[in-house]
Amino acid sequence: ANPQTPAATSAAEGTAAPAAAAKPFLTVAYSEGGTTLDPAEANDLTSDTLVLAAYDQLVTYGIKSDNGANIANTEDIKPMLAESWEVSGDNTVYTFKLKPGVKFQSGNPVDAAAVVYSLERVAKSSSGSFLYGMAAIKTVTAKDDSTVEIALTNANHNFLQILAMYTFSIVDKKTVEAEGPDYLKTNAAGSGPFTLEKWDPATEAVFTPNEDYWQGAPKLGKVTMKFTKEASNRVLLLNKGDVDMAIEIPPKDVDSLKSNSNLTVASNASNRILYFAMNNKVKPFGNEKVRQAINYAIPYDELLTGVMYGQAKQMKSSVASNTPGFSDAGYVYEHNLDKAKALLKEAGYEKGFTFDFTLGSGFDDWEDDAVLIQAELAKIGVTMNINKLARAQFLEQQKTKNLTAYISKWTSFVNDPGYHLGFLMYGKGSSNYNNYQNAEVDKLWEQANTETDAAKRAELYKQAQEIITTEAPWAYLYEYNRIVGMSNKISGYAFYPDEVIRFYPLSVQE
Amino acid sequence: MSTAAHSAQGSPTAPAAAHKPKTLITLLLHNRLAALGLVLILIWTVTALIAPWIAPHDPYLTDMANKLQAPSGSHWFGTDNFGRDIFSRVLYGARISIWTGLIAVAISFLIGVPLGGVAAYYGGRTGTIIMRLMDVLLSFPSLVLSMAIAASIGAGLTSAMIAVGIVGIPEFARLMFGQTVSLREKEYVEASRAIGVKNSVILYRHILPNALAPLMVQATLGMGFAILTASSLSFLGLGVKPPIAEWGAMISEGREYIISGQWWLVTFPGLGIATSILGFNLLGDGFRDVLDPRLRSGK
Amino acid sequence: MIPALLGIIVITFILSRVLPGDPAIMLAGEQAPEETVNKIRQDMGLDKPLYIQFFSYFGQLFQGNIGYAYHTGHSVASDLATRFPATLELTLASILIAILVAIPVGIIAATRKESILDHISRVFSLIGACVPIFWLGLMFIYIFYSILGWAPAPMGRISGDLNPPSHITGLYVLDSILSGDLIALKSSIVHLVLPAICLSTGTMAIVARMTRSSMLEVVDQDFVRTARAKGLKESAVIYKHALVNALIPTLTVLGLQFGYLMGGAVITETIFSWPGIGGYVTDSILAADYAPIQAFTLVSAILYCGINLAVDLIYGLIDPRIRYE
Amino acid sequence: MTELLEVSGLCTEFTTAAGTIRAVDGISLSVRKGETLGIVGESGCGKSITSLSIMQLLPKRISRIAAGQIRFEGRDMLEMPVKEVRGIRGNRIAMIFQEPMTSLNPVFKIGRQISESARFHLKLSKKEADERAVEMLRKVGIPRPEKIAQQYAHQLSGGMRQRVMIAMAMVCSPQLLIADEPTTALDVTIQAQILDLMRELQQTEGMSILMITHDLGVVAEMCDRVVIMYAGQIVEEADVATLFNKPLHPYTQGLLASLPQLAGENDRLTSIPGQVPNPANLPSGCRFAPRCPAAVDRCWAERPELLEIRPGHSCRCLLQQEEVS
């Protein structure tokens, strides 16, 4: 930390309010500088973090304790700007009652008009509009100044979870209308705990506390996000005490950071999964046996320990294990080259085969995984040609659905199998880039979608997962841990599946 | 735009004893630094050629049980994060780097020299356009240009070579242009014209051979540049594909490990790059000294 | 100048468009469905034929609009405005270091040709030219920050707990001098030193070599002999008569180095987390973000032309033959 | 007679790749007060090296004066400390060179280049020196000297430049002017102007001139005495009338015969066969023997000495010496 005396601070700043100056500062190292402050458009980690620091939503997630660590419970929806809500009998109309007296940072009241405005912005946005669709929102109407009614096109058990996302932050309608449409790109107009003082994507973002925050003034005097691309630099900075907190710590450095008595490392299982996708429309991956053989040939332990240094968990279903409704039914794979060879033989590829593997750049572990898998596949006679593409190019190619095989990650923003499988495994799923088609799975998914009973849904999802795992359109690699390194002095950190750090609960001991 | 004296490339060679290959080699060997450069290049070239036979380990054999071993008797340069033998990878890296350099320089040379020669000898509008284009190419930051080209063709060894090659074209074109402009005015060229020799023949038989010396200097120095740029591309993730043992890529992969004290992952490939470039630069400099009689006589 | 500019614009455009990758996908995020991507693509005008895109780009350019960077969410102009001074400061510092170190080294080497000093400086300049920046940068950080603790954290241009000096030129060192902020001055200098040295090694090497060889060449010339024949002191001969003439080719090389430095900045900035334009363009290339790539190449090409124009002007100052032509 | 400059037994050697070359081999000559001594010889015979040896302006690393004395006003310049040599150079002995195009520093104004020696040697103030420069320019017949003083070398024609060179040499009123082929690069009409100027200055200033040339016509018009050089040695020395009328050495005779005459008829030129020997590979006997029409066996074996054959007329030829004795 940067233990600054209030005097030195105000000398350097000249602006900070005396009350704020007494509170400790927090410096966090991030990798990227973010792209927008507009809640409706944000879709990268830094932007999301910025938005959540400056805005509130109608509802939010609850927190549960897991082995002493605080973890968000995304099924437990808590009130935020909405004090309470009612749901119609057919689960299609939600009526929210806004908390009285809450003000935006500008001083304008948080009212129903702002809510309607905010949600409509999402509907019209480039990036957030699909979430609006996912939430199945039909209309948003202001019943009175403090009552908003949201009607859904159909019942949606994920609705409140989606509504808690940063995308649905409530923006200060009056300010935005006064400042013009582009204002929100680079400015925040929310009711959140922090006021944005500076945001320079090249260097840093600085927040000062919103002393009048309706949930109480933040415990931090200032939050600085430092954008440091090189992961090793972030580790250095943390180790040297130049930052209080750093995200995206390379797994290999976790142990060395842990040995620093000033630091703690929070490493939480996330729902970010990494899989090895095989294009079911491309030979020989159309053959289930070949796909299964690959599943048997993946050196899981080497990936988990050699690449991830134990900061990951074996993945056993297409759905992350901490997603409610996860099931490892049908998972039989282990690293067994004999079985792999046998399966290849059955499939008629006794002599092996050659295929092109596309590696998207930007993630060090992917490259390592690819190298290890390549080496392992060679042992069963399968030649994997690695073709490396820049991230943008990779995404473009992936979208064509023509890639033979690739590694890709996925984080479901809504931690729910329906959301997850709908993208990835449903026949018409928009991110089903490896052409997995199974009528049964599609049927189960559709059924579950309209099923309101959670237990029944879980059963349907379980069946779907079992079919998928058996048919093996992917080889499951691992589930990432979310690693955040921080100074011992920090308390209040909670892990959220969306990986965004909420600064408000944090505090730093002097 | 500046087209001011490109004096770095030395002036057209004066008639001197250096024109015979025998004396050239002897003169080079007399120049101690050039001889050192030659030795370095020879070492790396030979290494590149016989890497498969002298490498103690398979450079691509992963051995997770032995990863990140410090240099030792069995792994002279230690092992990387996959347990691969860095010494063997460095040896194999020589193949990639020297090959990349050669191809890239060949591309620059084979495109740049004819462009420059034709632009200068025939002059006129085409000549102006060619040289303006070269100026434009030259005005882009070379690394950024090669990044953009490499990214356009798709990362990989071949595209790195092409990218670095394209970026090197203007240097050769300009050099050849300058040489041709000055040689074109030489009386022996005019004598051939007076005899009725065709322009293309003059360009090929008189001008090219006489421009060759500075072009060779440029080619040698260009090798260094090409190796460096190609490894920079790899460092930025636009070079070779994994798991190919390329020095720049090795440094890129190993950089994360410096902070945890595993310095050998980047140090040895770094030395590989440095020494091979040093070799080419020394040779190029020596070449220039030998070919430039003024510097040679030390007058 | 104008045809060259046109050429630069066309090449930049082509280069950025042949880049594979779809900015719309990048912008939409990987979970966005096809319709979202298409909508963005339309908004960006990417669905139009290439020549229309070019004309609209060209038209925009003409109005001074260099576009919008999707990967940062800012207009390219504002991105450049915030990042460019950082790169400029870095580049200028390395040029300065190169000049201050390399020219004297080159002169000493030339005047004491074949002496130990000459050999040492030649070897150093040769080594300087062949050490990859990225390797040097990593080593610098490891040694000076990680082990010795002399250097500040490789994180930006000024210590995190300081406010940057008030914005006058955007160059922190200069700004802190201008605003008399000594604390910021010290901090920004110590932050600048390592990356600048790292970036300048190649230039230093080349400038030293160039100075040496052009000095050797000039010292041979008739007018230097004339100066000696006047009975002038050797120092006057070298520093008055020879040096000015020898600086002319050195200057050319310095001008040509600019392109190299801009390229080198890409790597240096990545390694030192220097908030400049270099890291920005790398990201843009990897993200297939056209506008910043176009703007960057355009700006640096123009700068390159400008710098070489300036070099020509300085020539004029040094060399009356050029001035009067 | 007063000898102003007396060179005796001067040997100058060069170190080359092919070994040590003795470019000047035992030259002895003297220049008296007020006279003009000419040195004539073919290209490469060592004329320039002789003059550079006198001025001690030889390229240091590769050449050295191996033997001999150079007495200026009775004191051996080779024994003097460098500082004193500098005090003489440009002050009491001045030199002008063959190439007026390259012998002036291109980046300094003419006036400054002239005033430089005045300030250095005569310790004049800047203003005085500048005035002196203008005065010198006027003296060498340059129109509008104030204006020319403010110009640069490239703005002047060859003849003007050579005048400037002369002005520069004359600025400290030297006792001796060494002129190394001062008119070779000039056109005849301009050459005539320069030669006139030199004669005039010699008369008004009373200085001595050491005139190096390969043009026998220039010698005939300018010199009092002549020294003929061949392959690094003096082969004949005489006053100018004697030399032209009664040349003794076969080389001198051949030289005169091979000149196409402007006045008078010449059907066919008498030429000296062969070529100047390579200084690295000299004949063992008389150096001219291979080309000498009169050479006998002895000439191939013995090295002739330079002997005074008649008063004031020396010759290095065995046959002539035989005849006389």
Next chain:
Amino acid sequence: MSAILEVRNLKKHYPIRKGFFAKQVGAVKAVDGITLSVEKGETLAVVGESGCGKSTTGRAILRLIEPTDGEILFDGTDVRSLDTEQLRRFRTDMQMVFQDPYASLDPRWTVQRILEEPLRTHAAAKNSELKSRVEELMQVVGLTPYQAHRFPHEFSGGQRQRIGIARALALNPKFIVCDEPVSALDVSIQAQVLNLMQDLQEQYGLTYMFISHDLSVVKFISDRVAVMYLGRIVELAPTKELFAKPLHPYTQALMSAVPVPNPGLKKSRIVLTGDVPNPETPPSGCAFHPRCPFAMDKCRKDEPVLRQLDSGHQVSCHLY
């Protein structure tokens, strides 16, 4: 006698270009209207000071540079109308010897190759004959054939100039332009080359256009002399006549300026004032008038034309 070459009003203006668009801002009038004829077997000398356009004239006649204007008739052929291919073939008839023996031979080629080049280019000798033909050429110019495999730098200046002459002779030309072939050589060597050239002329019946700035050389070698000043011929006359009775003030000054290697001879000298003017901005009227001791008003205004006075003596001066 008949004229082998007729040149009428030959002009060569080098454009002066400035700025980015290389706009033409002026012209160096290197040759500005030259009319002369060369008789078969004679030597026409062209003298003049540096930069007066001698080389340009020679090169323009051979079309090594494209003339700006004028007519060149060689043996009845209009040289300017030839296309590239015709010109190439035509070159067997006209050759050139260059000034700088160091720069006129490709340093990387052996003498053998240099001398073969013209023969191969025009298939003037069968491959089997090449060797003997080269030997023959070398003998003709006084070189020993065993030197054929040496490189130019292994020869002295005089020898190189012989090689250059041999190359010019290889195609049996009728006409040779010699551009200052001896001015880079020492006097003793110069005499050898001049003698050789004279011998060759007799032997092969060659016609020379001999460019020089050295009047004594010109006097020795030429039959007729053209004196050039600033791109024009100011006087043209048979050698004897010109040297006996120079008419143009410039010719007179030129002759009197040449130092005579005879210390006894004290002659009165006309020393011209001023420098040769710049061909970019030639003086009005007679280009010589600013330096002419006899300049009249008329000379400043009117350009004199080259007029025939008597017995082939032409002069361009208002005095006559």
